[in-house]
Amino acid sequence: MIVIGPPDHVQPEDAVVLFEQLEAFVEVARRASIRSAAATLHLSQPALSGRIAALEATLRDLDARIESLLLTLPNLPHESVPDGRDEADNVEVTRWGEPRTFDFEPRPHWEVGERLGILDIERAARIAGSRFYVVCGAGAALMRALIDFMLHLHTTEHGYREVWVPVLVNEASMIGTGQLPKFAFDMYKIEGEDLYLAPTAEVPVTNLHRDEILDGDALPIRYVSYTPCFRKEAGAAGRDTRGMIRVHQFEKVELVLLTRPEESYEWLERLRRHAEVVMERLGLPYRTMELCAGDLGEKATKTYDPEVWMPGLGCYREVSSCSNFEAYQARRANLRFRPERGARPEFLHTLNGSGLAVGRTFAAVLENYQEADGSVTIPEVLRPFMGGLERIAPP
Secondary structure, three states, rough: OOOHHHHHHHHHHHHHHHHHHHHHHHHHHHHHHHHHHHHHHHHHHHHHHHHHHHHHHHHHHHHHHHHHHHHHHOOOOOOOOOOOOOHOOOOOEEEEEOOOOOOOOOOOOOHHHHHHEEEEEEEEHHHOOOOOEEEHHHHHHHHHHHHHHHHHHHHHOOOOOOOOOEEEEEEHHHHHHOOOOOHHHHEEEOOOOOOEEEEHHHHHHHHHHHOEEEHHHHHHHEEEEEEEEEEEOOOOOOOOOOOOOOEEEEEEEEEEEOHHHHHHHHHHHHHHHHHHHHHHHHHEEEEEEEOOHHHHOOOOOOEEEEEEOOOOOEEEEEOOOOOEEOOOOHHHHHOEEOOOOOOEEEEEEEEEEEEHHHHHHHHHHHOOOOOOOOOOOHHHHHHHOOOOOEOOOOO
């Protein structure tokens, strides 16, 4: 044992030994401290893991709440959209055709169809309830002819590519085009499944390219699709309770465009014309309204509503709604394009519009082409699609 005394009593060899002992003591203390700290950390690890897990869960919850809030935000109206509070402030941008002068009181389409035996709303109600219809005989042929005519026109003259798509769509698709979460109340959900009945072909067709990066040289992409459509019409209580105007299941030929941002408004004008041409070929008078800011849908930046004249109802009724959504849907569905080789991907613009709503167009044909004897003349453009039939006569 070495006794440490005053410095003058410490021999050099003793100092060396003392230093080595002190160094060894420090090392022992250091190791003991590390073991103690490690033991403490080991004991507290479950608590730390639990705390981290709780914070991660809170973060996920906050992210989900933020995303839910963001999904409810509307688009911004284009600067050219007229100001206004509701449909009374919409602006007529064009009108075509002179409404026919009848020498008898024109009947509403449901009366015309029922008298001809081609429209049966009573039996439809027995099958499915209110706001459904059955079309039969020459009426069914007329419906099919309208669909064929519209598809033929848009594919051969307007440059659209026809697609046949599912009418069941998942939640991601409905979110991508903006139907969810805001309009969940108006959608038909398949119980126990991540599936909805499509309210419009806009949903499956726009989502054809979800999460894709497209070649800019491939734009614009133009699709046309015929589908049945399904809506609860939950906000339509007491409105259009008779006939084919507002129903739960209806047929529609839909036009969908994916474009470069700088070209989207030019294509909106073309899209509008593509819908209007259908009515012109059918000889149906119409007007087109530009929606004011207060009547604009949440998703659209600018919308035109072509409306057909219905002499039996004595008013114009919407048969199409042509809208530019800019990048609103593209952001939700992650629809991007590469402007040029090697360039950074950008969000494209989406547009869509009916070309046209088939049931309402069918109703317009019955009302505009009805005769005093109860018959209906077939528009000339439809006759090749109906085996040359010129007239639907009463039984």
